[in-house]
Amino acid sequence: MTTGVRRRMGVEERRQQLIGVALDLFARRSPDDVSIDEIAAAAGISRPLVYHYFPGKLSLYEAALKRASEDLAGRFEEPREGPLGARLLRVMHRYFDFVDEHGPGFSALMRGGPAVGSSTTNALIDSVRQAAYEKILSHLDVDEPPARLEMVVRTWISLAESTALFWLDGRRIPREELEVKLVQEFAALTAVSAVHDEELRALLRPVLTGETPDGPFGDLLTRLATLAG
Numbered sequence: 001m002t003t004g005v006r007r008r009m010g011v012e013e014r015r016q017q018l019i020g021v022a023l024d025l026f027a028r029r030s031p032d033d034v035s036i037d038e039i040a041a042a043a044g045i046s047r048p049l050v051y052h053y054f055p056g057k058l059s060l061y062e063a064a065l066k067r068a069s070e071d072l073a074g075r076f077e078e079p080r081e082g083p084l085g086a087r088l089l090r091v092m093h094r095y096f097d098f099v100d101e102h103g104p105g106f107s108a109l110m111r112g113g114p115a116v117g118s119s120t121t122n123a124l125i126d127s128v129r130q131a132a133y134e135k136i137l138s139h140l141d142v143d144e145p146p147a148r149l150e151m152v153v154r155t156w157i158s159l160a161e162s163t164a165l166f167w168l169d170g171r172r173i174p175r176e177e178l179e180v181k182l183v184q185e186f187a188a189l190t191a192v193s194a195v196h197d198e199e200l201r202a203l204l205r206p207v208l209t210g211e212t213p214d215g216p217f218g219d220l221l222t223r224l225a226t227l228a229g
C-alpha cells in the first residue's frame with residue numbers, strides 16, 4: 001500500500017493556485033460573501049498560509065480580478081475576416097460565456113461593493129472597457145474615430161454590460177436573443193449617428209458592403225421593413 005504525498009508548491013505556483021480557487025468561489029458567490037477561511041479550505045492549506053502569499057482578501061481579489069479581466073478582454077479578440085455583424089455576434093457569444101461562468105463575481109464587480117472599491121480594481125475594469133473599445137475600432141478599421149463614433153462604441157460597451165447584468169437577474173430572456181439584439185443595437189446606434197456625420201458614413205460604407213442578408217445586420221433590416229409595413 002502506498003501513501004500519497006502532497007507535493008510542495010513553489011511561491012508563484014501557490015499564488016496562481018489561490019487565484020484560481022478564489023475565482024472559482026467568486027464565480028458562485030459575491031466576493032464580499034467569500035471568506036479567507038473558505039479560500040484556504042478549498043486550496044487545502046491553512047488560513048495563515050493564505051496570508052503568507054496575500055496580505056489580505058482585497059489583494060487576493062485584485063489578483064483574481066486581474067486574471068479575470070485579462071480573460072474578459074480576450075473575449076473581444078476576433079479575426080478581422082468576414083462580415084462585421086457575424087464577427088460581433090461571435091464576440092458577444094464569448095462575452096456571455098464569461099458572464100455565465102462568473103455570474104456573481106461579474107455582477108458584484110459591475111455594480112460595485114466594498115470588495116471592489118479600490119483604485120486598482122477600478123483601473124482593471126477600465127482596462128477591460130478600453131481593450132473592448134480598441135478591438136471594436138480595429139474591426140471598423142479606424143485608428144482615430146470621429147467623436148460620434150467614439151460615443152457610439154463606448155455607449156455600446158456600457159449597453160453590453162447593463163444587458164448582461166439584466167440577464168443575470170433571473171435570466172428571463174434567452175441569452176442567444178440578447179446576443180443578437182446587442183449586435184443589432186450596435187448597427188442601429190451607428191446608423192443613427194451616421195445620419196448626422198458624413199465622415200462616419202464614409203468610414204462605414206466599406207465595412208458594411210460585406211454584410212449578408214442572413215446575418216444579424218441583414219436580419220435587422222428585414223424586421224424593420226416588416227415593422228414599417
